[in-house]
Amino acid sequence: MKKHVLLYKKLSPVLMDRLQQQAEVTLIDELNAEGLQALRQALPRAQGLLGASLRLDAELLDLAPQLQAVASVSVGVDNYDIDYLTRRGILLSNTPDVLTETTADTGFALILATARRVVELANMVRAGQWQRTIGPLHFGSDVHGKTLGIIGMGRIGEALAQRGHCGFGMPVLYHSTRPKPAVEQRFNARYCSLEQLLQEADFVCLTLPLTDQTQGLIGRRELALMRPESIFINISRGKVVDEAALIEALQERRIRGAGLDVFEREPLAPDSRLLQLPQVVATPHMGSATHETREAMARCAVDNLLAALAGKRPPNLVNAQAWTGQPG
Ligand code: DGY
Numbered sequence: 001m002k003k004h005v006l007l008y009k010k011l012s013p014v015l016m017d018r019l020q021q022q023a024e025v026t027l028i029d030e031l032n033a034e035g036l037q038a039l040r041q042a043l044p045r046a047q048g049l050l051g052a053s054l055r056l057d058a059e060l061l062d063l064a065p066q067l068q069a070v071a072s073v074s075v076g077v078d079n080y081d082i083d084y085l086t087r088r089g090i091l092l093s094n095t096p097d098v099l100t101e102t103t104a105d106t107g108f109a110l111i112l113a114t115a116r117r118v119v120e121l122a123n124m125v126r127a128g129q130w131q132r133t134i135g136p137l138h139f140g141s142d143v144h145g146k147t148l149g150i151i152g153m154g155r156i157g158e159a160l161a162q163r164g165h166c167g168f169g170m171p172v173l174y175h176s177t178r179p180k181p182a183v184e185q186r187f188n189a190r191y192c193s194l195e196q197l198l199q200e201a202d203f204v205c206l207t208l209p210l211t212d213q214t215q216g217l218i219g220r221r222e223l224a225l226m227r228p229e230s231i232f233i234n235i236s237r238g239k240v241v242d243e244a245a246l247i248e249a250l251q252e253r254r255i256r257g258a259g260l261d262v263f264e265r266e267p268l269a270p271d272s273r274l275l276q277l278p279q280v281v282a283t284p285h286m287g288s289a290t291h292e293t294r295e296a297m298a299r300c301a302v303d304n305l306l307a308a309l310a311g312k313r314p315p316n317l318v319n320a321q322a323w324t325g326q327p328g
Contacts, residue, residue, distance in 0.1 A: 003309045004066075006042050008035070008051030009073050012295055015302050022306055023048065043067075048305050058084045069308030071301040075099055075288075077318050078210040078237060086319045093304035093314040096155060098296040099288035104159030106287045107235045110259025111148075111203050113281045114231050116140040120278045141202075141229065141256070143168055149201025150174040151194065151217075152208025152236065153183055160205060161187040173197050176208070198225035203233055210237035220245040223255065231257045235287050238263040247273050250280060261287050 005023040008031060019025055026042045028035045031054055039054075043063035049056070052073040058081055061067065069091040070080065077094050085092050113119055117140045124130055124138075148164035150157045153176035164170035165187040172189035174180075179191040194217075198204060204226060208214055219242040226232065232255055234241060243264045249255050257279035263272075266285055274280050288297060304314035313323055 003047040003068075004045045005048040005050060005305065005309075006039065006046040008039060008049070008054060009298070011298050011302070015295075015298050019050075019302055019306070023309065048309050050301055050305050053079070055079050057081050061085070061088070061090075069093070069305055069314065071305035071308070071314070073294075073297050073301045075103075076209055076237060078239075082319050086322045089322050089324065091308045091314055091322050092318040093301070093308065093316045094318050095297040095300040095304075096316060098300050099293050100155040100159050102290050102293040103156050103235060103287040104163060106261055106283070107156070107160050107205055107207065107233060108163050110233050110235065110261065110281055110283070111205070111231070112143055114233070114257040114259040114279070115143045115146075115203075117279075119281050141231075143170075143203075145169050146202035147171045147173060147200060149197040149204045150189075151197065151204065151206050152176055152214075153180050153189075154207065154209075156235070157205075157207040158183055158187075160207060161189055165189070173201050194222070195225055198222055199227070201226075201230060203231050205233040206236040206240055208236050208240065210239050214240050216240070216242055218242065218246075220248070223249040226255045228254060229256050231255065231259065233259045235261045238266065243274075247277075250274075250277050257281070259283075261285055 002022065002024045005019060005025050007025050008028040011019065028039050040063060045066065046064050047066050048069045049067065050071045056070065056079060061084065067090050070085065072092065072094045075094050075096045077092065080092055082092060117138065121138060148170040150160055150172065153174045157174065161172045161183060165172050172187050173192050174189050175192060175194045175197045183189050184191065217240050223245055232246065246258065250258060259281045260274065261283045262285055268282060274282055288294065300316065304316050307314045311325065313325055317323060
């Protein structure tokens with residue numbers, strides 16, 4: 001008998017077809033109030049879940065006694081209560097690798113956009129305010145040759161380092177849980193303390209996951225270590241940063257600008273003080289949002305889910321302790 005999958009993210013026809021060949025699928029079109037109600041009603045039958053951007057906590061998952069696997073269409077797994085899933089033996093999988101390069105592209109887009117004031121100046125042109133050759137008031141700062149600081153040297157951090165080092169001749173500093181000699185060799189990167197990175201880098205880029213240890217990692221004290229000409233970039237998770245402290249640092253010109261793809265609360269409120277600051281480039285959590293990458297992520301999630309439901313170890317298992325089959 002086919003397993004029952006609850007899908008809360010639309011798939012391409014090819015992937016939907018593939019999933020439906022092997023599972024009975026209930027699709028929740030949108031996670032609005034109506035969709036959430038339908039999700040709650042379908043959870044009691046669900047053996048597999050596939051989707052993203054939904055906080056799946058114990059309260060919700062208690063409604064799904066038959067659940068065997070959750071396939072997240074994301075690399076970040078901060079939306080899940082992993083301990084709870086593991087205790088229940090539910091396999092959680094994610095989609096690493098396929099989004100690495102695209103997310104690093106987004107990081108670099110934010111670096112360039114903030115340093116060269118791309119959005120601000122493009123808006124000026126669009127508003128018909130380009131009336132003469134621009135002068136120092138509108139100049140930005142160089143990117144090439146400046147020091148790139150990366151906090152969290154995982155896959156995305158490495159891809160960012162590659163862009164900075166190979167494409168823009170940037171010296172690379174990094175801070176992560178441990179030094180990575182291979183990265184140092186490939187990108188001539190230097191491992192340093194968080195404090196040193198904040199003091200020395202021209203671009204401070206966050207690429208680390210949100211965990212109990214990283215929540216609030218960048219607060220008032222850390223921002224105070226940055227220089228007035230340095231720029232803050234966040235493509236990880238909003239909660240890694242104390243957003244109020246960041247706004248203060250920007251308002252008081254203690255740092256030059258910020259390129260932010262993630263926020264404490266998403267979607268960002270239209271009246272957020274961040275949006276009143278021209279030196280902020282804010283994007284809508286679009287790190288991996290290209291047609292190619294989102295399709296690859298969905299394919300990866302379908303692979304993970306079908307493997308799990310067939311009793312096989314999903315290729316991207318997050319909670320290895322929940323796996324009771326053959327060692328992977
Ligand atoms: C991810 O995959 O974690 C991206 O940030 C989208 O949520």
